[in-house]
Amino acid sequence: MIQRGARVIASTGTMPYLDHVALANPDGTHVLVLTNRAGLEMQVPCRFANSELQVTLPANSVVTLLW
Numbered sequence: 001m002i003q004r005g006a007r008v009i010a011s012t013g014t015m016p017y018l019d020h021v022a023l024a025n026p027d028g029t030h031v032l033v034l035t036n037r038a039g040l041e042m043q044v045p046c047r048f049a050n051s052e053l054q055v056t057l058p059a060n061s062v063v064t065l066l067w
Helices: none
Strands: 007-009 018-024 030-036 042-048 051-057 061-066
Touching: 018 042, 030 042, 030 051, 051 061
Parallel strands: none
Antiparallel strands: 007 018, 018 030, 030 061, 042 051
């Protein structure tokens, strides 16, 4: 969940039809919001600090990840 007072932090990526924004919450947790604008499912690799995961985004979807 994005908390009141969250700060936008840098995120990078070059996948077409994928929008992303990363935020740091005041309590120290981090949020990544991914938007798949493609009409197809996408496999998206996500990395943060020492963590890495592969996320499956349904077509035309918005997904929120919390670390």
